[in-house]
Amino acid sequence: MNMEFSCQEAVPMIGAYLDGELxxxxxxxxxxxxxxxxACRNVAADGRSLQRWFAPLRESVESGALAVAVPAGFSARVARRALAGDRGERGHRGDWTERGASAREEGRLLPFVLRLTAVAAAAALLLAFGVQLASRPQSAHLAADDRAALPLVQIQSELDRLNGVAPTPAAPATEESAEALGPRGKKRSHPAR
Amino acid sequence: MELATKDDLRLVRESLAGNQLSFQLLVERYETRMFALVRHYTRNPVEIEDIVQDTFLKAFTRLPTFQEHSSFYTWLCRIAINTALDFQKRLGRNPVRAVEDPELALSPDRIEGSQPTSGRIPAPDARLERDEVARITQGVLGELPEIFRTVLVLREFEELSYQDIADVLGISIGTVESRLFRARARFKERLMALHPEFGEGWTS
Structure with a gap:
């Protein structure tokens, strides 16, 4: 045995020797x-055995059995983003979970549309409620009712005058027309004029 | 060193001139290998796609610094591995570094496998299907500290030369050699621990 070259020196070199890198x-x-x-020949034999564990992994990936499928349109999407100035440094902004691949963005499209729809519906409800509030009468007198009732009172008075009938405190027709406007108590006093 | 092909160089130059289709062709050329490489750092397909996408986007940004006499693929590997490791760090999955791994601090002669009398490692049994062996190897690789996994992946999987590995990792060739030695010893140890049925006496 070459005593000038120990096993401890030899063993760490065997891998590089087998790799053709020594x-x-x-x-x-x-x-x-x-x-x-x-003993060192056994180490070399082990090294060759180890290589035989890795070769199948290479082959399986190359054959597609263990490969990760590249999403359709990946290269076009990346090239488009690159030319648009995306520097691919999302990491520096520290948020990998919210942004990223378009596949994930597409996956988030439905929830986004749903959220948008919900917000739009809420806004529409608020708007409708606001319009309703704005159009509610602010006093007991309803302008529309008053305008509708006045001519009726005047017509009734005119009819009574023509018929020589003394004006009644409350004409039934007028009362009915006032009733038809809704259950608003104070309203009933208007035709009495 | 595996030099960039003439086609690579043409596509790099055209990409630098703003040709989107040329950059798309460059991405197409290496996307499968990049997806396979990054899979050694995460099994999540969305994360893999994110990392590979960022690798190419960073590569595009750094194209002006690409040295035409070097290998485009090696250059891309370096960006991909750094991007994958940055990603792991951000998710709190800190890869084990040399200083944090007590075994890495040991001298080579104290590491299991460095003695010629250590237990033997058999070649995979001929009865095992290729994909089965591949899955076992992948499982063992996944159990190794990142520093060992990376160097083994670059050598055994990507088949890079020691010089290329040194370039990708930014270390000396001597460090590549000793790190590979330790990585192989650790791989053997984990293979035996996870699959004792492949131990001595089982050899085909």
Missing amino acids: SPARAALLRPHLLECS
Whole structure:
């Protein structure tokens, strides 16, 4: 055995030797040791065995069995974003969970539309409520009722005058027409004029 | 070193001139390999897509700094690995660094596997299907600290030279060699721990 070159020196070099990455000078040191030392030859055999564990992984990915499918249109999307000035530095803004791939953005489209619809519906409700509030009468007198009632009172008075009938405190027709306007108590006094 | 192909260089130059289609072709050329590489850092498809997308976007931004005599793929690998590690950090999945791993601080002769008399590792049984072996290997790789996983992936999976690995990781060739040695020892140890049935006496 080459006593000038110990197993402890040889073992860490064996991987690089098997990889073909050892310099000729170092390989020249290792080779005679391997010829003499069966223990180090076993290490080299282990190294070759290890390589046989990795080859199937490469092949499985290359064959597609263990590959990650690239989403359709990925390259076009990335190129478009790159040319649009996206620097791909979302990480510096510290938020990977809210932004990202268009696949995820597309996945969030439905919830976004639903949220938008909900907000629009709420806004429409508020608007309708506001319009209703604005159009509510602010006093007991309803302008529309008054305008509708006045001519009736005048017509009744005119009819009574023509018929020579003394004006009654409350004409039934007028009362009915006032009733028809709704259950608003004070309203009833108007035709009495 | 694997140099950028003439086609790569043409596409890089056209991309720099603002040609969107040329950059799209560059992405198309390497997207599958990038998705496979990043899968060693996360199994979540959305995260993988995010990381690969950011890798290409960063690459586009840094195209003016790309050295034409170097390998475009190696350059891209470096961006992808750094992006994947940044991503892990942001999610609180801090990859184990050399200084944090007590075993990494040990001298090579104290690490299991560095002694010639250590337990033997068999080659995968011929009865195992290729994809089954691949899944076992992937599972063991996933159990390794990031620093070991990365160097093994670059060598065994991406088949990069030591010089390219040194370029990607920004370390010396000597460090690549010793890190690979430790990584292989750790892989062997984890393989035996997770699958004792593949131990001595099982050899095909």
